[in-house]
Amino acid sequence: MSHRDAVDAAKPATPPGIATNRSMLAKLALIGPAFIAGAWQFGPGNLASAIEAGSAFGYALIWVIIISTILMIFFTDMSVRVGIASPHSMIGTIKHTLGKPVGIFAGFGVFFITLCFSVGNAAGSGLALSMLFGGNAVFWTLVVTLAVAFILLVRNVYKTVERALLVLVAMMAIGFVGSAFLARPDWAAGVSGMLPSFPAGAELLIVALVGTNFSINAAFFTSYATKARGIRRDQYADSTLTDTIPGIVAPGIMTALVIMVAAAVLGHTGQRVETLPQLAGVFEPLAGQFGYYVFVMGFFAAAFSSMLANATAGGTLLSDGLGWGGSFDSIKTKLLVGCVLAFGLAVTAFAPGSRVQLIILAQAMTVLVAPMLGVLLVLMANNKLLGDLRNKWWHNLFAIIGLISIFATSTLLILSLTGVVSR
Numbered sequence: 565m566s567h568r569d570a571v572d573a574a575k576p577a578t579p580p581g582i583a584t585n586r587s588m589l590a591k592l593a594l595i596g597p598a599f600i601a602g603a604w605q606f607g608p609g610n611l612a613s614a615i616e617a618g619s620a621f622g623y624a625l626i627w628v629i630i631i632s633t634i635l636m637i638f639f640t641d642m643s644v645r646v647g648i649a650s651p652h653s654m655i656g657t658i659k660h661t662l663g664k665p666v667g668i669f670a671g672f673g674v675f676f677i678t679l680c681f682s683v684g685n686a687a688g689s690g691l692a693l694s695m696l697f698g699g700n701a702v703f704w705t706l707v708v709t710l711a712v713a714f715i716l717l718v719r720n721v722y723k724t725v726e727r728a729l730l731v732l733v734a735m736m737a738i739g740f741v742g743s744a745f746l747a748r749p750d751w752a753a754g755v756s757g758m759l760p761s762f763p764a765g766a767e768l769l770i771v772a773l774v775g776t777n778f779s780i781n782a783a784f785f786t787s788y789a790t791k792a793r794g795i796r797r798d799q800y801a802d803s804t805l806t807d808t809i810p811g812i813v814a815p816g817i818m819t820a821l822v823i824m825v826a827a828a829v830l831g832h833t834g835q836r837v838e839t840l841p842q843l844a845g846v847f848e849p850l851a852g853q854f855g856y857y858v859f860v861m862g863f864f865a866a867a868f869s870s871m872l873a874n875a876t877a878g879g880t881l882l883s884d885g886l887g888w889g890g891s892f893d894s895i896k897t898k899l900l901v902g903c904v905l906a907f908g909l910a911v912t913a914f915a916p917g918s919r920v921q922l923i924i925l926a927q928a929m930t931v932l933v934a935p936m937l938g939v940l941l942v943l944m945a946n947n948k949l950l951g952d953l954r955n956k957w958w959h960n961l962f963a964i965i966g967l968i969s970i971f972a973t974s975t976l977l978i979l980s981l982t983g984v985v986s987r
Contacts, residue, residue, distance in 0.1 A: 601640055601782040601789075606815035607681065607870030608688025610776040611863055613769055614819045618826025621766055623750070623757030626820050628770055630758055632777035633816030635966040638959065639783040639938070641808050642945035647790030648797055649950040654787040655884040657944050664887075670784075670940055671885015673933040675900070677781040678878025682908030683915075685874055688867035690912060695860050702913045709909045712871050716901055749828035754820075767976055774973045777819060778966070780934040784941055785877040788890055800953065871905075878904040932977065935970045942967065 617625040643654065650657045659667035690705030697704075762770070795803050876892065879901030884890035891897060942963045945955045955963065 601779070601786045601811060601873075605636070605776055605779045605782055605812075605870075606818060606866050607685055607776065607874070608863060608867040609681070609684035609772065610815070610819055611822060611866055612684070612688075613772040613776060614822040615826040617766075617769055617773060618823040618828075619830035620769075621763045622827045623753045623824065624761050624763050625766065625770065625773060626754060626757035626823055627760045628773045629777055629816055629820045629823065631760075631969070632774055633813060635962065635969060636778050636783060636816070637809060637812045638962040639778075639780060639941060639966055640786050640812055641804065642941055642955065642959065642963070643783050643786040644790050644795075644803065644808055645800065645950055645953040646941075646944050646947075647787030648795055648800055649953040650787075650944070650947065651949065653791065653884055653890040654784060654941075654944065655881060655890065657947060657949065658940055660949075661944065661947055662940075666940070668885045670937065671882045673937055674781050674784060675878050675882040675885075675904075676933050677937075678874050678904050679907050681781075681870065681874045682878075682904050683911045684908075685867050685871035686905075686908030686912040689864055689871060692860050692864035692867060696857070696864070705909055705912050708868065708871070709905050712868070712875060713902060713905055715872065716876060717898060749824040753827070754824050757823075767979075771973045771977045773819075774969065775934070777816060778969065780937045780941065780970065781877065782873075784937050785873075785881065788877075788880055788884075788892075792892060797953065871908075875901045875904040932974055935967070935974050938967050938970045 614629075617628075646654055646657060652660055655667045655671055658670055686705050686709060687701075689708040690701040690703075693699075693704035693708065694701040790803075879897045879899075880890055880892060882900050883894060883897040888894065888896040942955070942960070945959065945963070947954065
């Protein structure tokens, strides 16, 4: 026996229970990157489009959420593997593989999508606080925008954002799951809604649901959060089980439950919601004024969490695309983050018409750029730089299905906006 073996043999053995607890804590410590993507998905646009889906079309569009969630898991997983295995950031890997112009184009593509999302986040947060405390919604949008800007200016931005989002996601989950059981929806009709159908007049709404629940930009950004967390190759399997799958499934479940609540309360009326008070009114028959305030607080949590993640991602990826680096804490990144927040505030302050419909349209517009980002993400997940974490054949099968879905929704949006398909 060598000296080292003798020393190791002399060490007291770690009790099995303690070893198991440490192992479980190590796995739970991997939670974060996909939950950030999930919080970005589950914003005010998601809620607005989900409630309109349930109120106008009953349970018929639940299938969109199911398919979108499954595809989102696969695309987020691809991004995680790029974040773990590639020596470069996502944009850096694109530049290394396909050339600098493509990387710059990708950075601007994500930035465009974050600008679209910023409109819904700004409008939703301001409306929610005005309903809770009174006053002008634009004033409250300004207050929230300044609060988010302050959080993102502090040191260790990623840790701050991650902790805030995990708390907000937990709050939203409790509120919306509880609301679903209060509503007593028709669960059998909910199951039948998992079968694809295309109700007349639902085209733009389907696009908006896909744009928020199969969020390529959120998946794209997960590689940056994975690198910031420092997840290693040997932690990939545990990260998949504790973060990627639950982080994406959670907002999918919440969205499906919101559709069911709206279908249970308003589905028989065929009413299309146009204002946030109408959205909040969905919960009043269930729990009176308390239900109203629970919804408004949940809506604010969705807007605030999405605003944090969205602005961070937009600034980070465009900064990386322009060659300024992909650090969350760089001054140039924070200036670009400020541009995302300012755009959302400006459009909210000056755009005419229904804020709910503005949110839905802004969410739908994100699918115009999503096909390009989806193709790039699939190409990077097949990059030789990833080694054994490259896509397998079955990864690519779901990738092809996902790309077909993205291109189909983009085409449907263009047809809807040009009047070829009725809205």
